Amino acid sequence: MGDYEAEDIRKIVSRILSDLGNPEPPLKLPEVRALLGLNLGYYSTANTTLLQDVAARLTVAGKQILARPMLLVEAVTKAKLSALWVPDTKRILIDETVPKPKHRWIEGHEVGHSLIPWHRQFLFGDNEFTLDPACHAAIEAEANFGAAQMLFLQNRFAQEARDSALGFKAISGLAKRFGNTLTTTFWRMIEDRDPNAAVFGMVTAHPRYPEIGSGDNGDPIRYFIRSRAFREKFGHVTPEAAFALIERNATHKKKGPVFDAMEVLSNSNREACEFQLESFCNTHALLTIGMFVRLMPAFART
Numbered sequence: 001m002g003d004y005e006a007e008d009i010r011k012i013v014s015r016i017l018s019d020l021g022n023p024e025p026p027l028k029l030p031e032v033r034a035l036l037g038l039n040l041g042y043y044s045t046a047n048t049t050l051l052q053d054v055a056a057r058l059t060v061a062g063k064q065i066l067a068r069p070m071l072l073v074e075a076v077t078k079a080k081l082s083a084l085w086v087p088d089t090k091r092i093l094i095d096e097t098v099p100k101p102k103h104r105w106i107e108g109h110e111v112g113h114s115l116i117p118w119h120r121q122f123l124f125g126d127n128e129f130t131l132d133p134a135c136h137a138a139i140e141a142e143a144n145f146g147a148a149q150m151l152f153l154q155n156r157f158a159q160e161a162r163d164s165a166l167g168f169k170a171i172s173g174l175a176k177r178f179g180n181t182l183t184t185t186f187w188r189m190i191e192d193r194d195p196n197a198a199v200f201g202m203v204t205a206h207p208r209y210p211e212i213g214s215g216d217n218g219d220p221i222r223y224f225i226r227s228r229a230f231r232e233k234f235g236h237v238t239p240e241a242a243f244a245l246i247e248r249n250a251t252h253k254k255k256g257p258v259f260d261a262m263e264v265l266s267n268s269n270r271e272a273c274e275f276q277l278e279s280f281c282n283t284h285a286l287l288t289i290g291m292f293v294r295l296m297p298a299f300a301r302t
Contacts, residue, residue, distance in 0.1 A: 001138060001141045001142055001145060005142055006145060008116075009112075009116060009142060009145055009146050009149060010149060010154070012115050012116065012146070013115070013146060013149040013150050013154060014154065016032065016035065016036075016115065016150070017150070017153065017154065019035055020032070020035060023153075025153055025156065025157075025177050025178040025179065026177070026178050026179025026180070027150060027151055027153060027178075027179070029104065029107055029108065029111070032111060032150065033092075033111070036090075036111070036114060036115065037090055038090050038091070038092055038111065038114060039089070039090060039091045039092070040091075040092050040093075040094070040107065041091055041092070041093050041094075042093065042094050042095070042096040043084070043093045043094070043095060043096065044095070044096050044097070082094065082095045082098045082102070082106055083095065083098075083106045083107070083109065083110050084110070085110040085113045085114055087114070087120050090114070092107060092110040092111065092114070094106055094107065094110075101181050102181070104151070104179065104180060104181070105147060105151070105180065105181065105184050108146075108147035108148075108150055108151045109143050109144060109146075109147045110143070111146070111147065111150065112142070112143035112144065112145070112146030112147045112150070113139075113143045113146075115146060116142055116143065116146060119139060119142070119143070148184075148188060151178065151179075151180055151184070152178055152180070152188050152192070153178070157174065157178060157188055157192060158192045158193055158194075160174065160177070161174060161188075161189055161192065161193040162193055162194060166189065166193065166197075166199070166289070166291055167278055167289070168186075168257070168278060168280045168287075168289070170189070171185050171186050171189050172185075174189070182280075182282055182287070183203065183282070183284075183285070183287065186201060186203075186287050186289070187201065187223075187225055189201075189289075190225045190226070190227055190289065191225065191226075191227060191228075194227070195227055195228040195229060196227075196228070196229050197227060197229055197291070197292065198227060198229040198230040198233050198234060198273075198291075198292035199226075199227040199229070199230055199289065199290065199291050199292065200224070200225065200226045200227070200230050200234070200237070200242060200289075200290045201223075201224075201225040201226075201287070201288065201289045201290070202221065202223065202224055202225070202239070202242055202243060202246065202286075202287070202288045202290075203222045203223040203225075203285050203286070203287055204220050204221050204222060204243055204246060204285065204286050204288065205220035205221075205222075205285070205286065206250065206254070206258070206281055206285075206286045207220070207246060207247045207250040207286075208250055208251070208252050209254060212254065212281065212283065212284070212285065212286065213281075213284065213285030213286050220243065221239045221240070221243050222285065224239040224242060229292075230292075232268075233267045233268055234265060234267055234268065234273075235268065236268065237265055241265075242290065245261075245263045245277060245290070246277070246279065246286070246288050248263075249261040249263070249277060249279070250279065250286070253281065254281060254283070255281055255282075255283055256280065256281065257278075257279070257280055258279040258280060258281050258286060259277070259278075259279050260276070260277070260278050260279075261276075261277050262274055262275070262276055262277070262293070263275050263277055263290070264296065265290075267295075271295055271296075272295075272296040273292060273293075273294070273295055273296065274292075274293040274294050274295075274296055275290045275291060275292055275293060276290070276291045276293050277289070277290050277291075278291075
């Protein structure tokens with residue numbers, strides 16, 4: 001996502017929050033929908049009547065864009081979409097089989113599509129099935145950025161996060177305060193709390209219980225999240241290298257805190273740096289945060 005696009009999205013979200021009276025957390029999404037004139041509904045891939053009706057009504061510049069409404073149903077089913085934004089009718093549709101805790105982020109993501117002006121010419125779901133992959137990835141990143149800006153009330157989250165020590169106790173408290181999931185709060189904590197601090201996070205499978213957290217293709221690494229400072233100073237560290245640290249320290253605990261350990265990573269100057277790793281299992285995936293502690297003394301590096 002480009003800097004210009006990010007700044008435009010910040011301004012749009014800032015205006016929306018201002019129109020809502022700069023609310024206290026948690027942001028109430030029904031109030032956002034009311035302000036933007038959006039409607040929320042749910043669909044089922046088992047009963048496709050609603051999707052067929054939506055497809056039959058889709059128009060651009062007054063022209064129906066799908067001669068065969070079942071094409072939309074087939075696209076949604078094959079791509080395993082969890083949500084859909086329908087620009088023509090200003091509707092957000094969420095797959096009713098998606099677990100309830102995920103609805104808030106998914107809805108925020110689709111609201112993000114709706115409020116970004118250059119997204120309005122497209123019909124999107126939150127999976128890759130229509131656009132060139134590179135273009136689609138950029139558009140989805142913009143919608144995610146818009147969702148994060150809204151749901152975490154822009155700078156409000158970072159300000160409150162800096163008042164707490166970096167760790168899962170603070171992440172859990174902020175998740176409840178802002179009404180978001182532990183995973184989305186974990187992500188924002190790494191990227192937004194202090195971009196100048198070298199921090200990384202991973203959403204992975206549990207090394208001792210691979211059935212917990214593995215991706216659809218069985219890959220144990222789902223996301224590798226890095227603060228700006230970590231990307232700049234430790235850009236050579238691969239997801240596989242970071243996951244190796246998790247594999248080395250993981251205990252057999254299935255829920256809650258899994259381990260707290262100290263590890264060493266080399267920075268871009270090949271200097272040994274000490275990191276504190278803290279790992280937490282929410283029964284759906286293993287969340288691990290790595291925090292820079294110190295540059296190790298020269299004698300300790302030899």
